[in-house]
Amino acid sequence: MTLPLALITPQWQCPESIVAYTTTKAGGVSEGDFVGLNVGAHVGDNLHHVQANRSLLPHSEKITWLEQVHGNRVARLPTQNVQADAAFSTSSMHFCAVMTADCVPILLCDVKGTQVAVVHAGWKGLENHIIENAVTAFDIAQGELMAWIGPAICGACYEVDAYLASVFKRYPTAIKQGQASNKYLLNLPLIAEYQLKALGVSNVTQSQLCTYCREDLFYSHRHATHHHKPNTGRIVSVIGLK
Ligand SMILES: [Zn+2]
Structure with a gap:
């Protein structure tokens, strides 16, 4: 039996002109390790199922699906070059979207609701200025932007080694000691917030929402790995202009 879609509406004070949502696993036709509404076409799921799932999404015909590579490029929509980890749009015909399964999805818009962007930020993206690149894509002062940080693995669930902790040592409040002496807990959503605020995005x-804690709702790459599953699905975070 297929469940109805259960979309998350961001709780932020965005302008009327903005359409924004994040999917959960609920709904969709995928099976097995991908059960539910997997929208990732690159993870080994049946592509007919992925296509059917994508077609269920609100404004699906306007969504540009990126080919995400953990880089720092922002695709300005519309574009033929979709190899990017962020998208920016000023057109109501072109919606921005990123797929995630633990990485941090970030929605951005200006307070007047005329420009939008979305960012896929894993640790590599955070290290390589993907957020800065998305913020500076706006033709608007940073103080006039607002951001929503969507479902991602939380600071209690994301255990990393000493190397990765050291990469982010300039954010000491986002790093905690792990269970083992050489393990650390990294808070990616908090690092994303620090970076946004340092760029002048105060709102x-x-x-x-944690993708690992709420594996019942979301696909979690780390959770799948811990349960010896080779892969898992992806949720999508979407933002566009009405
Ligand atoms: Zn968690």
Whole structure:
């Protein structure tokens, strides 16, 4: 039996002209390790199922699906070059979207609701200025932007080694000691918030939703790995202009 879609509406004070949502696993036709509404076409799921799932999404015909590579490029829509980890749009015909399964999805818009962007930020993206690149894509002062940080692996669930902790040592409050002496807990959503605020985006809302804690709702790459599954699905975070 297929469940109805259960979309998350970001809890932020965005302008009327903005359409924004994040999917959950609920709904969709995927099976097995991908059960539900997997929208990732690159993870080994049946592509007919992925296509059917994508077609169920609101405004699906306007969504540009990126080929995400953990880089720092922003695709200005419309474009033929979709190899990017962020998208920016000023057109109501072209919606921005990123797929995630633990990495941090970030929605951005200006307070007047005329420009939008979305960012896929894993640790590599955070290290390589993907957020800065998306913020500077706006033709608007950073003080006039707002951001929503969507479902991502939380600071209690994301265990990393000493190397990765050291990469982010300039954010000491986002790093905690792990269970083992050589393990650390890294808070990627908090690092994303720090970076946004350092760029002048002071209006930042955290969804407080963890993909690992809420594996019942979301696909979690780390959770799948811990349960010896080779792969898992992807949710999508979408933003566009009405
Ligand atoms: Zn968690």
